[in-house]
Amino acid sequence: METDALIVGAGVAGLWSAWELALHGATATIVEAAPYPGGHVARFCCKATGRCQKCGACLLEDVLRKVRGSDRITTLLGSTVLEASDTDRGFDLTLLCRPPRIFPDRCDGCGACTDVCPVPGALVQSPFDRRMVLDQQRCLRFQGGECRACEEACTRGAVNLDMPAQKIPVSASAVVLAAGFRPFDPLEKPRLGYGRVPGVVTAAELDELIRTDKWFPGAGASRTRSVAFIQCVGSRDAKIGRNYCSRVCCGYALRLARLLRSRYPDIEPTMFYMDIQSFERDFEARLGEAAREARLIRSMPAEIRTGSDGRPEVVYEGMDEKRVAEPYDMVVLSVGISPGQSLGNLCSTFGIDLNSDGFLGPDGEAVTTSQDGLFVAGAVQAPRSIEDSVSHAIKAAAAADRYLRRMANREKQ
Amino acid sequence: MKTPVEQPIPLGGAAPPEERNLRKVLVLGGDRVGLELAERLAAEGFEVVLLGQAQNGSGTGGVTFVPHGRLSEVRGFLGGFDVTLSAQNGRIRERIGHIIAAAPAEVAPKFSAYGLSRTDGALALSEFPEWIARSDPSTSRDGKWFHAAFLCGLEAGSHPAVFSRVLDAVEQLGQLQNVQTYVFTRHLKVAGADLERRYRESRERGTLYFKFDEQGCAFEQTPEGVKMVFSDPLLGREMELSPNLLVVDEDLLPPASLEPLLRAIPASPAGSPFLQPESTRFCGVETAKAGIYAVGPSRGVFAPDLIVGDVEAVVAALRKPLSEPAPWTGLSAPEVDPEKCTMCLTCVRICPHGAMGFRDRALADPFSCVRCGICAAECPMKAIVLLGGVEGNETKAQVDRDLARVSAPGKIVAFLCSRSATDALESAGIASDHLSVVKVPCAGTVSTSHILTALREGARGVLVAGCFKGNCASVYGTALASERVAEITRVLGSAGIDPARVQYAPVASNTPGTLARAVRELEESLV
Ligand SMILES: Cc1cc2nc3c(=O)[nH]c(=O)nc-3n(C[C@H](O)[C@H](O)[C@H](O)COP(=O)(O)OP(=O)(O)OC[C@H]3O[C@@H](n4cnc5c(N)ncnc54)[C@H](O)[C@@H]3O)c2cc1C
Ligand code: SF4
Numbered sequence A: 001m002e003t004d005a006l007i008v009g010a011g012v013a014g015l016w017s018a019w020e021l022a023l024h025g026a027t028a029t030i031v032e033a034a035p036y037p038g039g040h041v042a043r044f045c046c047k048a049t050g051r052c053q054k055c056g057a058c059l060l061e062d063v064l065r066k067v068r069g070s071d072r073i074t075t076l077l078g079s080t081v082l083e084a085s086d087t088d089r090g091f092d093l094t095l096l097c098r099p100p101r102i103f104p105d106r107c108d109g110c111g112a113c114t115d116v117c118p119v120p121g122a123l124v125q126s127p128f129d130r131r132m133v134l135d136q137q138r139c140l141r142f143q144g145g146e147c148r149a150c151e152e153a154c155t156r157g158a159v160n161l162d163m164p165a166q167k168i169p170v171s172a173s174a175v176v177l178a179a180g181f182r183p184f185d186p187l188e189k190p191r192l193g194y195g196r197v198p199g200v201v202t203a204a205e206l207d208e209l210i211r212t213d214k215w216f217p218g219a220g221a222s223r224t225r226s227v228a229f230i231q232c233v234g235s236r237d238a239k240i241g242r243n244y245c246s247r248v249c250c251g252y253a254l255r256l257a258r259l260l261r262s263r264y265p266d267i268e269p270t271m272f273y274m275d276i277q278s279f280e281r282d283f284e285a286r287l288g289e290a291a292r293e294a295r296l297i298r299s300m301p302a303e304i305r306t307g308s309d310g311r312p313e314v315v316y317e318g319m320d321e322k323r324v325a326e327p328y329d330m331v332v333l334s335v336g337i338s339p340g341q342s343l344g345n346l347c348s349t350f351g352i353d354l355n356s357d358g359f360l361g362p363d364g365e366a367v368t369t370s371q372d373g374l375f376v377a378g379a380v381q382a383p384r385s386i387e388d389s390v391s392h393a394i395k396a397a398a399a400a401d402r403y404l405r406r407m408a409n410r411e412k413q
Numbered sequence B: 001m002k003t004p005v006e007q008p009i010p011l012g013g014a015a016p017p018e019e020r021n022l023r024k025v026l027v028l029g030g031d032r033v034g035l036e037l038a039e040r041l042a043a044e045g046f047e048v049v050l051l052g053q054a055q056n057g058s059g060t061g062g063v064t065f066v067p068h069g070r071l072s073e074v075r076g077f078l079g080g081f082d083v084t085l086s087a088q089n090g091r092i093r094e095r096i097g098h099i100i101a102a103a104p105a106e107v108a109p110k111f112s113a114y115g116l117s118r119t120d121g122a123l124a125l126s127e128f129p130e131w132i133a134r135s136d137p138s139t140s141r142d143g144k145w146f147h148a149a150f151l152c153g154l155e156a157g158s159h160p161a162v163f164s165r166v167l168d169a170v171e172q173l174g175q176l177q178n179v180q181t182y183v184f185t186r187h188l189k190v191a192g193a194d195l196e197r198r199y200r201e202s203r204e205r206g207t208l209y210f211k212f213d214e215q216g217c218a219f220e221q222t223p224e225g226v227k228m229v230f231s232d233p234l235l236g237r238e239m240e241l242s243p244n245l246l247v248v249d250e251d252l253l254p255p256a257s258l259e260p261l262l263r264a265i266p267a268s269p270a271g272s273p274f275l276q277p278e279s280t281r282f283c284g285v286e287t288a289k290a291g292i293y294a295v296g297p298s299r300g301v302f303a304p305d306l307i308v309g310d311v312e313a314v315v316a317a318l319r320k321p322l323s324e325p326a327p328w329t330g331l332s333a334p335e336v337d338p339e340k341c342t343m344c345l346t347c348v349r350i351c352p353h354g355a356m357g358f359r360d361r362a363l364a365d366p367f368s369c370v371r372c373g374i375c376a377a378e379c380p381m382k383a384i385v386l387l388g389g390v391e392g393n394e395t396k397a398q399v400d401r402d403l404a405r406v407s408a409p410g411k412i413v414a415f416l417c418s419r420s421a422t423d424a425l426e427s428a429g430i431a432s433d434h435l436s437v438v439k440v441p442c443a444g445t446v447s448t449s450h451i452l453t454a455l456r457e458g459a460r461g462v463l464v465a466g467c468f469k470g471n472c473a474s475v476y477g478t479a480l481a482s483e484r485v486a487e488i489t490r491v492l493g494s495a496g497i498d499p500a501r502v503q504y505a506p507v508a509s510n511t512p513g514t515l516a517r518a519v520r521e522l523e524e525s526l527v
């Protein structure tokens, strides 16, 4: 198989660079490890409160619509790059392509398979059409096991675990790495109580619950009223090697707070923060409003523990260095953007280095790497918002297009 | 939103060009960025007219400099803009293919926000590089420490691009002996490349940061200098500082030269200083009108390293082969029936993308039109149709055809915007026996007569579902749709028909519950 550009990752950044390259007349092949496209944004909800809050999440659906309609773009789901070598004409790669295990035209999303699957997260509902998809990096059968529970449970014959994975050789003139990030794992900060104190969730989890219409404040005495957002979880924390601001958390937390309030006016959000970053063109002019939308406390909690009434309790240093313990109905950890887990692999496959924050490729906002014809786009290179990932992807596609034309000219001569 | 009546005819009689010259570019510049952009374009073979900049050094082939030129009027379309420039030697008219707004930010020092005035000891941040070039604070005071204080968002907000420049200055002073630096702020804006690291390093090297919550800092300015009185926000101690140098931060504002371009893009939001509409859908350098682009401050991007990215993006955008936008809609540009068009020019005024022009009748420019269908819905003579559609039926407008095909009796006819509600439908899992779906390119496509037809055909209810306010890719399609629905419900009410039968709902493509809820609420109001 031949393609002008091979793109690793079908998050907003990868999809957008493919679309831009296609507009330039190039062909693009996207390799996506997950069984559905979209990356993290595919799990985010719309935060509109009657009025759009400009979170940018729906840009994903926009670009998916474009990519699906383009005959210059091929998307390979459930696939990864096994090997890559550079030649004088670009890259020779070997892809591992896993066939979809669940036929989309047969699955109606009934969920019978999830009920029997022993591995949480191996069978998930596609964020776009309610059908089930199988994550082959989790499924026991593809880790050397023998399980066939889902195949047996499906009454519509939609599951097929036997089709073999294929190794496909591809030659590509340019490669764009858009493998994204990993949300900070709050277990790395055990004092924040995640996984231990009931009522402590990550913002990513809350986002997804709202997207799928599964978050409700409850009723009666257990109704959720007070919600604390803890900022900078895994950001601006030199002790754990996160010497950067994740650039998106103040924005998504304040938007989530506004969304919750607009749906349930009796919800009272509190935000624990260091500094509030602006995230909208006119945010600074309206910083005063933010203070009315949420109670703002400039302090980083020392600990989150289970209070005597079973609710999570946030312990922090208040005014005059006094220790305060406040109970909340729900505590949301605003987890930051950490370097993706496959970066080590990508470094060795493509022969490039991590930058000073542990992300892939150069420092700053650049899109080129130490390898000719190899580009980076989106949150794989630095923490970025959706809009900034799109801008970065457009820039990467522009650089890749320039490179492709240079190669084509050279060939002509 | 501007309604069509209030809005002046944007492009003054222009017709879509018959021949397009896509190689000639007008750049509104003013600093390094404009120059670099012009040179990049010239190197790509474009013929560039650069405003706001004197020719520097060797000069570049392919760039015409108009140093004191200002853009005063723009008419026309991509590949054929007629622009009027006012220059020193009178007015110049040019025919231009693309227009790029790449002027630098207006920089407004915030002296008045702090009640200060500019003196030798109190400078604006932009003056610092020049000041440090001619002063040497470490030796001038033999052995005494030199105190330099920086204000950074202590009042009236801040921006990572400003903090980055404060850090530049702090780092420069940090090289010198016997200089103590202070930064006074409320929120440190570290959401940019490398800022957190640089902040930490400067602090470790001795810069003192004071972060205030409610109370700030009082300034007493005398001819001798400025005295700052404040209580240390961490320790609560009363403090005084009389810095040898006080550096006041600045607001970064969009360039002032955008007015003629704002006039040329009908969708420019009233009162917004930026060239792009507020919708996140305008997240690149493109504006709502094809052929007009915004780089850096013109679209609210101020950090130098991000502006470099904009330059790359706009060069690439101009290099793209000409193609009609939105091929995925499968629609062709609006056709205007010459028999019906009375040249009322409603469509020219209403098209959010400035895609309608006219000659002996209204004429759409196929390269500027995004196929939203707003013009067709607003045309009082029903003279406009958008041809094509998903199944390639070339004879009828898609919406009318689909509407004719849905079975309305006893059902809810749902007009679903293709940029939000149709995605939501796919993942919402709403039983199809509830709804008769008509997919529309934009909620603004749905005219009052479409809604009335659905009711006449026996629909129990009509739902028009589009994007949220502020998110419409055709800027005010959403607003038009909800206004039309409001209008119809008034008419229905006075005719004794239950007005609740017609509703507008904003729906998110990624949160299907928004559609499910709208359908449920409409159904509940019908029983
Ligand atoms: C909790 C949270 C909330 C957020 N909310 C917002 C918000 O409201 N607004 C906003 O602007 N931003 C928000 N962000 C940031 C946003 O998630 C990112 O900007 C965005 O996801 C970046 O897109 P991307 O394509 O670069 O990366 P990703 O979304 O991470 O996509 C990368 C893709 O690459 C795939 N991949 C990874 N490795 C490989 C490999 N080796 N081979 C093949 N495929 C691979 C992944 O499966 C994934 O699909 C939020 C972030 C977090 C953590
Ligand atoms: S997803 Fe975000 S950007 Fe899109 S409409 Fe909702 S709030 Fe606005």
Ligand code: SF4
Pocket (backbone or CB within 6 Å): B334, B350, B351, B352, B353, B354, B355, B356, B364, B365, B368, B369, B370, B371, B372, B373, B374, B375, B376
């Ligand atoms: S369809 Fe929309 S973009 Fe095209 S001319 Fe009509 S109003 Fe303008």
